Amino acid sequence: MSTTGTFVFQQPLNYRDGARVQPLDGGHSEDVYEPATGRVISKLLCSGEKEVDLAVQSAKAAFKVWSQLSGMERSRVLLEAARIIREQRDEIATLETINNGKSIFEARVDIDISWQCLEYYAGLAGSLAGEHIQLPGGSFGYTRREPLGVCVGIGAWNYPFQIACWKSAPALACGNAMVFKPSPFTPISVVRLAEIFTEAGVPKGLFNVVQGGVATGQFLCHHPDVAKISFTGSVPTGVKIMEMAAKGIKPVTLELGGKSPLIIFSDSVLENAVNGALMANFLTQGEVCCNGTRVFVQREILDAFTKEVVKRTQKIKVGDPLLEDTRMGALINRPHLDRVQGFIKQAKEQVGKVVWASECGGPASSSSSSSLCALLLGNCTDDMTCVKEEIFGPVMSILPFDTEEEVVERANNTKFGLAGGVFTRDIQKAHRVVAALKAGMCFINNYNISPVELPFGGYKSSGFGRENGRAAIEYYSQLKTVCVEMGDVESVF
Numbered sequence: 001m002s003t004t005g006t007f008v009f010q011q012p013l014n015y016r017d018g019a020r021v022q023p024l025d026g027g028h029s030e031d032v033y034e035p036a037t038g039r040v041i042s043k044l045l046c047s048g049e050k051e052v053d054l055a056v057q058s059a060k061a062a063f064k065v066w067s068q069l070s071g072m073e074r075s076r077v078l079l080e081a082a083r084i085i086r087e088q089r090d091e092i093a094t095l096e097t098i099n100n101g102k103s104i105f106e107a108r109v110d111i112d113i114s115w116q117c118l119e120y121y122a123g124l125a126g127s128l129a130g131e132h133i134q135l136p137g138g139s140f141g142y143t144r145r146e147p148l149g150v151c152v153g154i155g156a157w158n159y160p161f162q163i164a165c166w167k168s169a170p171a172l173a174c175g176n177a178m179v180f181k182p183s184p185f186t187p188i189s190v191v192r193l194a195e196i197f198t199e200a201g202v203p204k205g206l207f208n209v210v211q212g213g214v215a216t217g218q219f220l221c222h223h224p225d226v227a228k229i230s231f232t233g234s235v236p237t238g239v240k241i242m243e244m245a246a247k248g249i250k251p252v253t254l255e256l257g258g259k260s261p262l263i264i265f266s267d268s269v270l271e272n273a274v275n276g277a278l279m280a281n282f283l284t285q286g287e288v289c290c291n292g293t294r295v296f297v298q299r300e301i302l303d304a305f306t307k308e309v310v311k312r313t314q315k316i317k318v319g320d321p322l323l324e325d326t327r328m329g330a331l332i333n334r335p336h337l338d339r340v341q342g343f344i345k346q347a348k349e350q351v352g353k354v355v356w357a358s359e360c361g362g363p364a365s366s367s368s369s370s371s372l373c374a375l376l377l378g379n380c381t382d383d384m385t386c387v388k389e390e391i392f393g394p395v396m397s398i399l400p401f402d403t404e405e406e407v408v409e410r411a412n413n414t415k416f417g418l419a420g421g422v423f424t425r426d427i428q429k430a431h432r433v434v435a436a437l438k439a440g441m442c443f444i445n446n447y448n449i450s451p452v453e454l455p456f457g458g459y460k461s462s463g464f465g466r467e468n469g470r471a472a473i474e475y476y477s478q479l480k481t482v483c484v485e486m487g488d489v490e491s492v493f
């Protein structure tokens, strides 16, 4: 059995032209941590402008080859990559757990979703097509669905490998190349994905990885040979990405934060609703953008729901994320833990009553584990900070409500619009309520499952563009219209 505290990664973390490389310039180094122990497991060398340019040029060369292949040819390579990921599932999940802090149980699920995403887009690649349109006199037009070129992917730290797959799978299926920059907190697993793509047979340079933080991201976004930027991260960074993209007229996909509502009506199957609320709040220690952190519970079942959710939360096993029975590991790092604890402190002052909180975990010392137990806040009101701001930690706010009309209005009263959920046995009410929710990803009688066949993305400040499903194809391709004249040219001059 593996435990934390034993791994170090010494290989270079950039990937270019089919190999791991040290960056040519930049060179500013940052420590990479194992969240569960606070140990330094690697050194990250941030890429400078020259390295970013080399990565983009190498991707551009690979794009020339890859974009000429048929969809079926690309499909075969992507299927092989999916197969290798499936084969190496446990090893990749272990890397993810060590570098992110989430439980190994969950990391394996993330890796499964990752290879499923590649399989799904491999399946679509062969059927990407334009249309034929008849015009007068035997003339006609047709459309070609063409790739964009070199796409940039910039990722957050909560689902490092999965985010890279959600971006690269549709990008590559459409015939693009990609340069990916993971979060500097979680640089490890994405390099493995780059190696797998090479092993599967993509042209060298088709998927390159540059490591670094803000400056490296900016070099990527400003690069004139980059055709598109797909970003997952916070709202303030999303704004900056859009500004940079605007300068180069580059399309963007923005997957940003959220503060999603989960509405539990009194006619729900209570056990399902409780399970749904746990799924909506405590995956990856609560560091999930689409979490349903505002749990609205109809007053008739408030006590029964609260009692049950407390009981279940108390049983969550928090600890060493590499142990098989652990279900909640460590938050990403000490500053983030401090931030989450700041929200909790403020919430305790504002709410007056914490329904249940354990003081277990917590940082043993400043350099060690960032574990925190799940926390439930009852008696919450809409004006509290913990109800308005994204905490990105294991904190569920419970808000009583009385009527459908009232709850829909309160649920929508937020700048975010990533997700939402409804639990009820009344099918008309379920569909009526999700239709009224201003959110891109809605769940009825479940929460936070991730079928890759379904488009995922936000409304309002949670961003735009979609990942997964057929919809993502629109965001990684462009339409060329060809108008064909079969007769003589009549000029108006």
Ligand SMILES: NC(=O)C1=CN([C@@H]2O[C@H](COP(=O)(O)OP(=O)(O)OC[C@H]3O[C@@H](n4cnc5c(N)ncnc54)[C@H](O)[C@@H]3O)[C@@H](O)[C@H]2O)C=CC1
Binding pocket: 154, 155, 156, 157, 158, 159, 181, 182, 183, 184, 212, 213, 214, 215, 216, 217, 218, 221, 232, 233, 234, 235, 237, 238, 240, 241, 254, 255, 256, 257, 258, 288, 289, 290, 390, 392, 418, 462
């Ligand atoms: N909607 C979605 O799918 C998801 C959204 N998120 C959101 O992400 C946030 C947490 O992730 P963080 O990594 O802390 O977000 P962040 O916005 O700080 O960083 C995200 C990425 O952007 C890069 N970056 C930062 N500043 C940049 C700049 N000026 N130019 C170019 N790149 C830059 C970072 O190095 C990192 O790779 C939360 O708000 C969460 O809600 C996280 C996961 C999924």
Ligand SMILES: C[N+](C)(C)CCCC(=O)O
Binding pocket: 158, 159, 163, 283, 287, 288, 289, 290, 448, 449, 450
């Ligand atoms: C996989 N899922 C649905 C739990 C979260 C995906 C969005 C994210 O990256 O936070």
